[in-house]
Amino acid sequence: MNIPSRLVEDAVNELSKLPSIGKKTALRLVLHLLKEEKEYTHSLTNAINTLRNNIQYCKKCFNISDTPLCSICSSATRDKTTVCVVENITDLLAIENTGQYNGVYHVLGGVISPIEGISPADIKIAELIAEVQAEKASGEKIKEVILALNSTMESDTTAFYITKKIKPYNIKITTIARGVPVGGELEYTDEITLGRSIIARTIYE
Numbered sequence: 001m002n003i004p005s006r007l008v009e010d011a012v013n014e015l016s017k018l019p020s021i022g023k024k025t026a027l028r029l030v031l032h033l034l035k036e037e038k039e040y041t042h043s044l045t046n047a048i049n050t051l052r053n054n055i056q057y058c059k060k061c062f063n064i065s066d067t068p069l070c071s072i073c074s075s076a077t078r079d080k081t082t083v084c085v086v087e088n089i090t091d092l093l094a095i096e097n098t099g100q101y102n103g104v105y106h107v108l109g110g111v112i113s114p115i116e117g118i119s120p121a122d123i124k125i126a127e128l129i130a131e132v133q134a135e136k137a138s139g140e141k142i143k144e145v146i147l148a149l150n151s152t153m154e155s156d157t158t159a160f161y162i163t164k165k166i167k168p169y170n171i172k173i174t175t176i177a178r179g180v181p182v183g184g185e186l187e188y189t190d191e192i193t194l195g196r197s198i199i200a201r202t203i204y205e
């Protein structure tokens with residue numbers, strides 16, 4: 001792409017590093033920013049910097065949070081005895097958006113992938129086992145772990161590994177019903193289908 005300004009080119013290059021933003025879209029965004037009031041670019045860059053500097057990850061479930069404990073973990077109305085295990089935060093948000101789930105979550109931060117050199121120690125599996133072992137302050141223990149992982153080979157390996165680790169604790173292990181297409185990512189599944197698959201979950205075997 002031939003851009004007659006180095007400054008514009010630099011901005012286009014940075015923006016096009018974002019997912020699903022190609023060079024053409026990036027250029028359109030840059031030209032749009034130039035048309036807007038200066039205050040807008042200031043508040044935009046400010047918001048991004050503040051976000052990057054201050055965002056936290058919930059110490060319990062690893063969800064994004066403004067506080068050490070996220071709003072879901074600290075909510076009095078959520079069922080703390082049911083834990084939904086997801087691969088990443090976008091999957092958590094997808095399930096939250098269905099409005100069909102009232103338990104808590106555990107974000108793994110990836111899946112086991114020998115090819116990519118990701119071992120169980122690289123994702124938050126030990127933390128999940130610790131949660132399963134821990135007696136809740138209320139005296140309640142986790143009763144059900146829902147595996148809401150994607151349907152790739154790596155996700156299946158991860159689900160199998162987690163199940164093996166949790167089995168000894170005599171906890172119900174379920175998996176979301178597969179209205180989710182094979183190989184389909186949770187975050188791209190429509191809310192109704194995903195909501196149904198949470199409700200119609202089955203025992204993991």
Ligand SMILES: [Zn+2]
Pocket residue numbers: 058059060061062063069070071072073074
């Ligand atoms: Zn949390």
